[in-house]
Amino acid sequence: MTTPAYPALPRRRFARNLPHWTVILSLVVLAAALAMAVLAPQLANFDPTRINAAMRLQPASETYWLGTDSFGRDLYSRIIYGARVSLVVGAGVAAGAILIGLPLGLLAGWFRGIDAVLMRLMDGMMAIPGILLAIAIVALTKAGLVTVIIAIMIPEIPQVVRLVRSRVLAARAEPYVEAAQLLGTPAPRLILRHLLPATIAPLIVQATYIYASAILTEAALSFLGVGIGTETPTWGNIMAEGRLYFAMRPWLVFWPAIVLSLCILSINLLGDALRDRLDPKMKGRAE
């Protein structure tokens, strides 16, 4: 009886403990975006709003690294400053949607009466296309950072509520939740102690997707001219203005588009990786 040739597979095992290379690349891209936003005054070569009529639509040069737009403003500096709006909008929308959606979802999951009413309301909201609702809200009020965040946030709320509710419905069937009921734990404490923790992991993942979609929606609003005004550069309104000169200077659109796409891609990849990490089933596999 000889020993069969059964090579152990240490490589796969080892690789499982390290994040995938796409995750590392995503983190690098996002760190760069964050640096752009925080260090914008240091990184930018020019004031992003300074108009210079003599230097309109310049090609890329040593002074203007990515060229200038139709008002003679430096494209590179505008893209750097644009990161600020994008990141703030993403964070604001994700945080706001969860702050409002999480309590609603917990209530809907636990109290059947609230559930019946609230979920029909949420179904109604989900039936309205998000971007249309956002356009309507911005059009009715004055466009500004806060209005834009609120406008983008509202269509995201039903998704958070649905996610939290489904997790609560699953968790409330767990024997330990029934045990808590038998121990006389009042509903508020039961929800906070036994149900809330079960929703956190999927919420973190959902937050990354909301973050990415909020940045995209903000860019779309700016592009359509209903978002934040051009005096504050955003990746969306840079593209909107560049569109008019697309035939002459396509890079006015391409550069912000590339930066935007890279950010969205990175956030989504990160969300995927988080989902795999936080999924208890996947955890079981790794052990």
Added chain:
Amino acid sequence: MADHTTAAPPVLSIRDLRVSTCGREPVEILKGVGFDIAPGETVCLVGESGSGKSVTSLVTMDLLPQGELCATSGSVKLNGEEILTATPARTKTLRGSDMAMIFQEPMTALNPVLKIGLQMDEVYRAHRRMSPAERRQAALEVFASVHLPDPPRIYDSYPHQLSGGQRQRVMIAMALALKPRLLIADEPTTALDVTTQKQILTLIRELQEQQNTAVLFITHDMGVVADIADRVCVMRHGEMVESGTVEEVLSRPTQLYTQALLRAVPSLTPRKPRPEVTGTPAIEVNALEKVFQIGSLAGQLMGRAPHRVHAVNRVSFRLAQGRTLGIVGESGSGKSTVARCVLRLEDPSAGEIRIDGQDIARLRAGKALASARRRVQMVFQDPNRSLNPRLRIAESMIEGPLNLGESRASALGRAGELIEVVGLPRTSLQRFPHQFSGGQRQRIAIARALMMDPEVIVADEAVSALDVSVQAQVLELLADLQAKRNLAILFITHDLRVAAQICDEVMVMRRGAVVEHGPAAEVLAHPRHDYTRSLIAAAPGRDWDFAAGRRLEVLT
């Protein structure tokens, strides 16, 4: 049982098989296991969870999880062909045609979105050259051979449209479709009711005799072993502790572990009844009913009558302090619904539930119900899920007392005492549930119930998920606590052996109604109702006296 000829070469021959985890620090899971199975023979691998019985079957099927477990030495020969060194393509061909496997849970082993016929068809398509018409014909014949009613209907059904027993028959049909030489059955009846289990075991035996199949049967149930095994291998911690013919191992076990394992099997003979107790019962249930209505609001508005299920139909019983009432029955009998109504996890549709004279059936949620609930506590079936995995043991245990307004310090003090009462060290309080074994967790769950100082404990299949030896310890603990604290215990179980050992009274339920109710000695020894009789007849290993180690002559 079967008189197989030892001359025939073995179908499966395992020698000094060693399996360990892959990685930098390999842990040996199987430490030199070896046995043979001859054609037509049934070998039972018995052992408690973690003993390595399932890993042995996975190696044989070449289905070890890749990159996690690897066979390090030894040999596994199927009909003389080495499995360990065979190519994946070769073992894939062998699976199905030469060896087949039946799993524990027939629902998860079948694809829920494909019709049974299609899944059966796949078996033939993968291994045989047959025309579609021939394949269908063959499938229908196999379905008929496993005694499935109306094979054409089964062929066009989805898995969820069949009962558990029917699904397991389908699995057996698939496994035996190509007439394999070796059948591996990994706890194939554990998820089934006793009467269904009996039928499935008979079916495997019958097909085995027809096709002269070698069967490797994995089980933790000594009763099943006594019923079907020709030879037995007892496993523990990846080692083969003892092996021999079923008579040898069960009547003259040489190893201490085997002896302990056999001693832990509860006897079907009811224990001596305790004296009757008079006075107000701790719990009294009168004409309890629970009707589930299944139907959508939209359907009701359109005048469609909702589908009504009478889960509990006029159930009444009284239970005095210090005594145990067992509710036995098969799945769907309504026994758990009775328990959930008593605990008010479900709202009863009608009837009374009196705890110490107070009717709690009509109490609305809130203060009144919370204080009534203190007096009835529950021990759940699955100790892995009944403790919040994110909370330390101390936090789980003092949750109830804190709700009742006890101070944290005094609750923690009592928790420390109670955790020692259930046989765990005080330091356990600072740990998390996953750091304990199943039996230990069940002890913690009992301690948590006791923290509320209850009068009644409802144990819903509280020992069903535990190994026999652990089961015996937990039952002993419950009996001990009952004597000391004068607890009334409502014990829900499907296991007649357990019921016989701990219950004073037994109530047999079927389809929501009580069919027989009386002292345990009376009901289990002299059943009046046909259903009770069929339940007792189906109990595995009932013709084997585990304490005395011999077959029982008299069969009532």
